[in-house]
Amino acid sequence: MNLSGIDAAAWAELEVSATGSQSGFRYVNLCSVDAFGRPQARMVVLRRADGARRLMEIHTDIRSAKWQEICAKPAVTILGFSEQSRLQLRFQGSAELHGPGSELANEAWDRLSPWTRSTYSGGPPGENVGEISPTGETNGDAEGRAFFGVLIFQAETMDWFQLRQAENRRAVFRYDDRGVPADARWINP
Numbered sequence: 426m427n428l429s430g431i432d433a434a435a436w437a438e439l440e441v442s443a444t445g446s447q448s449g450f451r452y453v454n455l456c457s458v459d460a461f462g463r464p465q466a467r468m469v470v471l472r473r474a475d476g477a478r479r480l481m482e483i484h485t486d487i488r489s490a491k492w493q494e495i496c497a498k499p500a501v502t503i504l505g506f507s508e509q510s511r512l513q514l515r516f517q518g519s520a521e522l523h524g525p526g527s528e529l530a531n532e533a534w535d536r537l538s539p540w541t542r543s544t545y546s547g548g549p550p551g552e553n554v555g556e557i558s559p560t561g562e563t564n565g566d567a568e569g570r571a572f573f574g575v576l577i578f579q580a581e582t583m584d585w586f587q588l589r590q591a592e593n594r595r596a597v598f599r600y601d602d603r604g605v606p607a608d609a610r611w612i613n614p
């Protein structure tokens with residue numbers, strides 16, 4: 426496969442991954458930098474990928490550390506590994522945050538299941554739960570809307586690494602600010 430085919434196949438796999446829990450890139454690592462310059466990483470669900478525009482969508486609680494970090498420094502990395510295709514994909518790019526009340530957050534919220542909505546209505550992420558151990562109880566799904574945010578990631582580069590038995594392969598792709606391919610080349614793994 427040539428480089429443009431590899432680029433298209435990687436984004437097609439991301440698009441499929443966003444639709445089901447069994448797919449390779451359903452869970453990815455979202456990495457940001459905190460106020461002290463320390464790298465921070467956490468798993469997130471890939472909610473949507475748009476291969477034509479090289480975008481990814483992630484949902485989170487606006488009270489979380491990541492939201493504050495990314496507000497201050499929108500440069501983020503997304504890292505994933507698919508066991509099925511033996512592919513590591515590492516993206517660098519920038520995140521746009523759409524908070525409660527924005528059109529994107531409203532639309533995404535309306536599509537969420539009641540269970541997913543309810544995960545936004547507990548206490549602030551990262552805060553102590555006190556003496557009582559967590560029960561999983563929340564205050565229903567209505568009030569979570571006020572804490573629900575959508576992160577849209579615009580990829581600037583993709584570092585594609587394929588694990589193979591004989592010889593690993595690696596390529597890098599660069600996109601312009603609308604996600605159009607600007608450069609692609611093979612590099613040593």
Ligand SMILES: Cc1cc2nc3c(=O)[nH]c(=O)nc-3n(C[C@H](O)[C@H](O)[C@H](O)COP(=O)(O)O)c2cc1C
Nearest residue numbers: 452467468469470484485486489490491492550551
């Ligand atoms: C498999 C998996 C999927 C997760 N998906 C999300 C997600 O989509 N959004 C999210 O905010 N947190 C998600 N989490 C929780 C985060 O990894 C993290 O613990 C939490 O968001 C707090 O991160 P922060 O303090 O860095 O903001 C997920 C955790 C796991 C294990």
